[in-house]
Amino acid sequence: MTYEGVKNYRAELEETLKRLSEHDGVQGLVVIDKEGRVSQTTFDQQYTKKILSNISGFTSQTRNVVRDLDPMNDLSFVRVRSNKTEILIAPEEDYILVVIQQPSQD
Amino acid sequence: MAPRGDRNKGVELEETLRRLGNYEGVIGSIVINMEGIPVKSTLDNASTVQYTALLSSLMIQAKTMIKNLDTSDNLTFFRIRSEKNEILVAPDQDYILIVIQTSKEAPTAAET
Numbered sequence: 001m002t003y004e005g006v007k008n009y010r011a012e013l014e015e016t017l018k019r020l021s022e023h024d025g026v027q028g029l030v031v032i033d034k035e036g037r038v039s040q041t042t043f044d045q046q047y048t049k050k051i052l053s054n055i056s057g058f059t060s061q062t063r064n065v066v067r068d069l070d071p072m073n074d075l076s077f078v079r080v081r082s083n084k085t086e087i088l089i090a091p092e093e094d095y096i097l098v099v100i101q102q103p104s105q106d
Numbered sequence: 107m108a109p110r111g112d113r114n115k116g117v118e119l120e121e122t123l124r125r126l127g128n129y130e131g132v133i134g135s136i137v138i139n140m141e142g143i144p145v146k147s148t149l150d151n152a153s154t155v156q157y158t159a160l161l162s163s164l165m166i167q168a169k170t171m172i173k174n175l176d177t178s179d180n181l182t183f184f185r186i187r188s189e190k191n192e193i194l195v196a197p198d199q200d201y202i203l204i205v206i207q208t209s210k211e212a213p214t215a216a217e218t
Contacts, residue, residue, distance in 0.1 A: 047175075054171040061167055065160045066188045076209075077187040082172045084179045103182075 017042075025102040027085065032056055032096040039095065055098055059089055115200070119146060122203075131208040133191060138162060138202040145201075157193075161204055165195055 021029050021042045030051050031040040041048045063075040078089040081103055090097040119137060126135050127148055134149040142162050147154040169181045186193045187209055196203040 050175055054174050058167050058171050061164060062186055065164050066186065068160055069156065070188075070190065073188045073190045075186065075188050077185075079185040079187075080168055080172065080181070081183040081185075082176075082179045082181050084176060085172075 014040075020099065023101075025104070027100045027102070029100070030055075030098045032098065034094050043100075051098060051100075055087070055089065056096070059091055059096055062089075063091065119201070123148065126205060129207075133206040133208060135206070136204040138204065140200060149206075157204060157206070161193065161195055162202070165197060165202065168195075169197075 017029060017031070017040055020026065028042040028047075029040070030038060030043065030048060032052060032055070033039040036052075036056055038048055038052055041051075043051065058080075059075075059078065062078050066073050066075045075091055078087075078091075080087040080089070084103070086101050086103045088099040088101070090099075123135055123137065123146055126132055134147070134153070136144050136149065136154055136157055137146040138158055139145050142158070144154050144158045149157070165181070165184070168184050172179050172181045181197060183197075184195050186195075190209070192207050192209045194203075194205040194207070196205075
């Protein structure tokens with residue numbers, strides 16, 4: 001990718017993440033890179049740390065469960081709902097996108 | 107609310123499982139009691155044992171995760187979508203309900 005290409009890509013990425021985080025009900029989001037480090041976050045540092053330490057591990061475990069049940073299968077999405085929040089986890093090849101929002105109405 | 111007898115619970119359970127089984131796309135459902143023992147299942151023994159073991163421990167992790175993020179919060183439900191199917195885990199006071207269904211765009215048991 002050219003330098004211009006990379007700049008555009010980053011700008012588009014930030015734009016998308018910003019739009020996502022401003023969506024109704026969304027409390028915030030975190031992007032975790034392949035190395036398990038936070039590459040983007042809309043939360044404060046303390047909460048982001050909590051998310052990183054809890055969600056990365058849970059996502060790996062979930063992926064393992066899917067593969068244990070069927071080695072040909074793979075995880076595509078996880079949704080964890082609690083009384084106060086809903087955590088959406090989208091594991092991609094190069095990153096994990098985590099969105100935390102108000103629990104959706106049934 | 108008057109306390110429900112064990113027999114009523116058993117009947118309700120059967121009824122719920124039957125209704126669930128009738129939805130299109132539902133591959134199977136398992137009910138696990140508080141001791142982690144599957145008490146009802148529409149899958150074969152081997153699958154039941156496997157799902158129970160893997161998902162019970164994952165559920166505990168999910169519960170812990172929610173508590174770590176907010177000690178006053180509680181896990182109510184979680185949904186694992188994979189390429190081939192979708193697993194829904196619904197912990198309750200006395201039971202854990204697991205439903206396995208096909209992933210597809212059409213509305214499924216969980217959404218209706």
